Amino acid sequence: MAEATDSPVKEAAVLGAGVMGAAIAAHLANAGVTVHLLDIVPEGAKDRDTVAKTAIQKLLKQDPAPFTHKRNAKRVQPGNIEDHLDRLASCDWIVEAVIERLDIKQALYRRLDEKRKPGSVVSSNTSTIPLAALTDGMPDTFRRDFLITHFFNPPRYMRLLELVAGPDTRPDAVAAIEAFGDRGLGKSVVHCNDTPGFIANRIGIYWLTASIVHAQEMGVGIEEADAVIGRPFGIPKTGVFGLMDLVGLDLMPHVMGSMREALPKHDPFHAIDRELPVVRQMIEAGYTGRKGKGGFYRINREGGGKAKEVVSLDDFTYSPVTRPKPDCLEAARHGGVAALLQSPDKVAAYARKVMGATLAYAAYLVPEVHDDPAAIDEAIRLGYNWKQGPFELIDAIGAANLAQALKAEEQPVPAFLQQIGDGSFYRTVDGELQVFRADGQYHTVRRADGVLRLADVKRRGKPVVKNGSASLWDLGDGIACLEFHTKMNAIDNKIMEMIHTAIATVPKSFKALVIHNEGSNFSAGANLGLAMFAANIAAWDQIEQMVEGGQTAYRALKYAPFPVIGAPSGMALGGGCEVLLHCDAVQAHMETYMGLVEPGVGVVPAWGGCTEMLARYAANPKLPKGPMPPTGKAFETISVATVAKSAEEAKQHGFLRESDRITMNRDRVLADAKALALELAEGYQPPEKPEYVLPGPSGKVALDLAVDSFRQQGKTTLHDLTVADKLGEVLSGGDADMTEPKGEDFLLALERKAFMELVKTEPTLQRIEHMLETGKPLRN
Incomplete structure (x- = not known):
């Protein structure tokens, strides 16, 4: 979850629990804020808070989810406007999101103005009523604290926040909401003139x-x-x-x-x-x-x-x-x-x-709506x-x-x-x-303080080294950035080559490495087209070399003599997820969707995904001690191709560590990752190589029993059973003796073996082909 400790907004209220009001409240909760969601008392209602309570229940059922984690719903406190306006006395920000009628809004403003604490910011989510009309006839003290904050639906995912200040609005009130909107809510805040529809x-x-x-x-x-x-x-x-x-x-x-x-x-x-x-x-x-x-x-x-x-x-x-x-x-x-x-x-x-x-x-x-085309864009x-x-x-x-x-x-x-x-x-x-502005002059496009964009870095210079799939850039201050730039940032042999090149290059001129790109998605995983082509000509040795090459490259990242920071946003699936599992730390955008989805195409994670997830779960203090709990948890997560739908959920599933960090604003991910890289570079030592205690054949039997119960319930297909069987062999350690700890090499060999056995089966090839043609998994 986002931390609100240094935020200008620690407690807030949303008045109006309709679709937008409730979703705004949810996103405030995502930012770590305690938020009071208040609405009317329906005539004859037994529960006077029923409108707000019903809205919260709907939020928990919506897809896409308004909450970055369901536990954030606990921060939303239901209430009603008749009984609970006194709660406004502790709120830093009050958001009005009621019906678009001026008389109703102004009547509400007069009531809340009597209850709110001095200096708290009041804003309207209107998109149709001018600010001048909203504040007409209101006290000077209210006008100084009032502005418009126009969210776009759904507020969690739509990054725009239009902000309109009046001639009387305090500059520090504007600055506080802009700062919180940016860092706390992850918004790009665009200042708008008080014109119809804004921009x-x-x-x-x-x-x-x-x-x-x-x-x-x-x-x-x-x-x-x-x-x-x-x-x-x-x-x-x-x-x-x-x-x-x-x-x-x-x-x-x-x-x-x-x-x-x-x-x-x-x-x-x-x-x-x-x-x-x-x-x-x-x-x-x-x-x-x-x-x-x-x-x-x-x-x-x-x-x-x-x-x-x-x-x-x-x-x-x-x-x-x-x-x-x-x-x-x-x-x-x-x-x-x-x-x-x-x-x-x-x-x-x-x-x-x-x-x-x-x-x-x-x-x-x-210049009616804005004098800057960059803001309009x-x-x-x-x-x-x-x-x-x-x-x-x-x-x-x-x-x-x-x-x-x-x-x-x-x-x-x-x-x-x-x-x-x-x-x-x-x-x-x-x-x-x-950018050419309304005054007839070109002006430098300014970024907010603390924002670092890779696109800006690329304008200022040439890459340190590049090939057709990846580039290495100098971020300054001794930090390098490895960028993927294939279609969907799918991982191919040239990316693997660039990983090795980066590992050789960084120690000569840099302190640390950040892996980041500004594509819609961090990486959709391995390039399945290459694998399908090789399979069609039975080039099995080539496929095995690709699997082993990925394992070698990712382990080289893990044990590099400098810190490696993953900085993802969007999808990080399959091989893209495995890249991040091998980083020393991750600075993730909140909207990062991670998962080992290989079973969906009929194989098992084989670039170290199984191995790393076992290590994560073995180190999890919430799991019971012993070899079976980590194996069972890893099997549960990987076999059903679990995908975390936020960075918060990624921590829950173990794809991110509790120590990994989350950035709300996508434009700040790279700067935050660079700062983390500099922090870890001081006195850095590569991690020690772990040893694994695996349950062996008895653990495999337990996994088989779990799979059989799903088969009896009709929840698995025939090939699901085959894939689950091979995954169980990897995670249990095959014939391993549970009294003899094993190293990574042992597990990686099991990953390769299972992958190669599966990729030669017709149902797996059908799954890969179907995914390439439709973008959707095949259940066969």
């Missing part, structure tokens, strides 16, 4: 509206629209209509209505604002998206089937999805979004219409999960090209776009990233 929703709602309106008017199907307004532009694979299903169609009329009322008449939003009869029909029929019977997409389960269908925007009828591949997608594969937009087909014309207008709108809003990247923000996309297309396309559509070219001319909004000068 992300102002542009995002325009984009969603333009997407559906132009699709309907141009006769472009939903699947075609999502195919083009999706991955080619670095937008999530849901595309735009899939995103609306995810968010909920019933929100669309409300958000469009709020923009319609709040925006000035000259705003370009009004030119695309339309009544959407199909959306209205869908909502009335209960098709509100994934939370309803379906939305633009639905799953048809008639006759016991499970067929995905898509709606027609013309007549509200559903038909099977066809996954079209418009011609412009081929152009995008070779020439990026610029080539896509120049394609002659109808779908490319739709993309020009939607994305051209959206990017132009972003430029139109400078940050808001859209993190609020809507785009890989690139609007101005980064304009640079990819070419500002002059976008202006020309707008003129061809007889659309106005925003002044800010005219101002940049044929230049770019971003440039690199002397290794520093600069």
Whole structure:
């Protein structure tokens, strides 16, 4: 869990236990804060706290989970607004998340202002009501402590926090919430002007509206629209209509209505604002998206089937999805979004219409919503999960090209776009990233204090050494960084080569090594494609060399004459998890998802995963002494391919040690890992080689009995039993005598043997092939 000891927020309250309020409370609890969740008392309720209590129970059942660990729910104290406003007297921060009605919010503010402690910060999670309206008529003391903190749903996972301060807000109140939002909650805090929709929703709602309106008017199907307004532009694979299903169609009329009322008449939003009869029909029929019977997409389960269908925007009828591949997608594969937009087909014309207008709108809003395009890009990247923000996309297309396309559509070219001319909004000068701002000048893009980004390091210099799969970088102060950069950061022979190169290079010029990358995922594991290719030509010696080579490289990391720090974020699965198991320490982003998933593809962990997990569990003081408890626990964890869904859970499962550290903000992981590396470098000594006491044949019998009980319950497939049998041989030590301790070499040999026996079986090859084709495990 995150520690709150040095935090400006140690106790908080959330008023309003709806979807957002409850989830905000959960994330405050993830940050180590005691939080009071208060809501109304329903008429005639026997339990006056029932709304808040019910909300907490729903949080515990949600997937993805709002809590980084279920135990954090104990920090959320339920209550009600009628009986428990006195609790505000001990709160540092009070978050209002009630219905979007000004009269209700202000009435609540007057009541809570009488109870809160002096100097406590009060904020609203509103996204539609201006701060000036919220504080109108409120006392000066309240206005000084008030601001808007706009979270995005779900708050645990969405990294954007929009912060709006009023002219009377105390600078130290802003600084306190910004600091806690950054370090405590893991947010990228973007300061916004007090304008309708702030930044992300102002542009995002325009984009969603333009997407559906132009699709309907141009006769472009939903699947075609999502195919083009999706991955080619670095937008999530849901595309735009899939995103609306995810968010909920019933929100669309409300958000469009709020923009319609709040925006000035000259705003370009009004030119695309339309009544959407199909959306209205869908909502009335209960098709509100994934939370309803379906939305633009639905799953048809008639006759016991499970067929995905898509709606027609013309007549509200559903038909099977066809996954079209418009011609412009081929152009995008070779020439990026610029080539896509120049394609002659109808779908490319739709993309020009939607994305051209959206990017132009972003430029139109400078400096109204912000004078810094970097802040706008940050808001859209993190609020809507785009890989690139609007101005980064304009640079990819070419500002002059976008202006020309707008003129061809007889659309106005925003002044800010005219101002940049044929230049770019971003440039690199002397290794520093600069952005063109509203004052007509380039400014260095500033990071928050204490943030270290590998991308910035890479701009400033060349790698110490590199190959096609990995690079070694100089972080300064005697710390090196090993970066993987394959697809999904899958581990291949060149990464293994770079590990050995790093081990030889670091002692000459550095004190310690950090293993880190800024990909979406730390590593998805071994490169299964290479293994499948070798298996198809029966190159078994080559596969065994790959397994042994991985064991050798990882052990070299473990016993290197300098500290090795793992600094992961995202998925660290299979071989990616095994890299971290061999590090001296790990500085993990809270959103690190670790697990030894090899049984899912029909093998056992063979790059030291079994060996290291046995050592972890043997050292766990919570387990009983003796050879069987560590073996049983390791078998339980690995056999079902357990994946920890947070760094907190990774500690529970033993993938992380209790001494390993957790960083809430992804942008701070590398800096924290570097600091830890410097700390461990003082007087460093490599770990001693452990000895293992293994239960041998009697332990294997116990594991077999456990597996047989699952078989009798119908919880295992035939090949699951085969994989479990080989895993049991490794973890029990095979024929080992439990009176004779064994070294790592013995266990690693068992790992290799089990892996090679399994990889030669047809069911394992079927599992690997299925995973490569679908990305999902095969149960055979």
